[in-house]
Amino acid sequence: MRPTVLQPTAGSVAMRGRGRRIAAACLGAAVLLLAACQAQPEFRPLTSEAPPPPTFVTVPTDPGCEAARAGYALGRPVAQPLLEELLARTGSGSVRTSAAGEPPPAPADPKRLNLDVDAQGRITAARCG
Template sequence: MPIPKQSGFISSTRARGAVAAVLCAASLFLAGCQAQPEFRPLTSEVPPPPTFATVPAEEACQAAQARYALGRPIDAPLLEEMRTRTGSKSARTSPAGTPLPAPADPARLNVDVDPQGLVVAARCG
């Protein structure tokens, strides 16, 4: 029994899958090209730079040694490395701009973190 010949543009299943994959990749490429960059106007309203409070020489914590971590996402290994590099006895994170609870410990490193989880400042206390 002869196999009936199919009519149409694409007759095999494999060819249909290849065409579908090419069309999908092309649409994703075009969608990526049309994404608009975030508009950030140049104004004088710039956030203040990160602050690094230094303590007297007799204290162990040296917050300036934590500058390498600015802009990096905070996690436990990074916090421990910051604590080690600053010579502090302990370290903790807090949301940027929130006052720290008393009592202050001059040998403790306080790391300020923005809502995205990035290090924005470090200080002792």
Template sequence: MPISQQSGFISSIRARGAVAGALCATALFIAGCQSQPEFRPLTSEAPPPPTFVTVPAEEACQPAQARYALGRSLDPLLLEEMRARTGSTSARTSPAGTPLPTPADPARLNVDVDPQGLVVAARCG
């Protein structure tokens, strides 16, 4: 066998070996990707699940329903009636023109009262 034919034979064997090795590596890689993850039960180290806060709808407080009380003298019964008619969860009074303290509660009725004790405005927040 001439030397040129022998070197071609050896290089074809090497090429076949390289192709076979690449195929084996690819098969092992694909098999590794398809393996199932190990089962790990929850432990005390797991963070607690998230909690969701229910925000009242804008309709929870309807200050327009308190218009009947404008100009009337405020007393506890009128304040409670205003709270009930507006659908608010709570009510409070403040002097007219006073800014609302933070944090504002959209379900709370704020009734503004003038120095004579008359209702001059009602708003939510």
């Protein structure tokens, strides 16, 4: 008995060709959908209407008040000897105490040390100005 060899028929060859065409059409549709989803960049011409670049200002450092040196006094009660020591350590010209959360004084003085004091009379913050 001879083995049966299957020969491709005209219909099966045509089916393979049709399947490839369908796959190619699906792939093309997918590519078009993905291309349609991409956002187009906004055209922004360079004109003289563009704002100028920012300028940077160097603030001169005045060694008149260094509030960072008052950190040791945070949490301590306000007393005259402590205020005198703060004046000496920070290099400030004067000291002002105010209730915590109160706005800074109207005439700002960069050489003045401002101390925020809580209801118990303890220093909660120190800053210059």
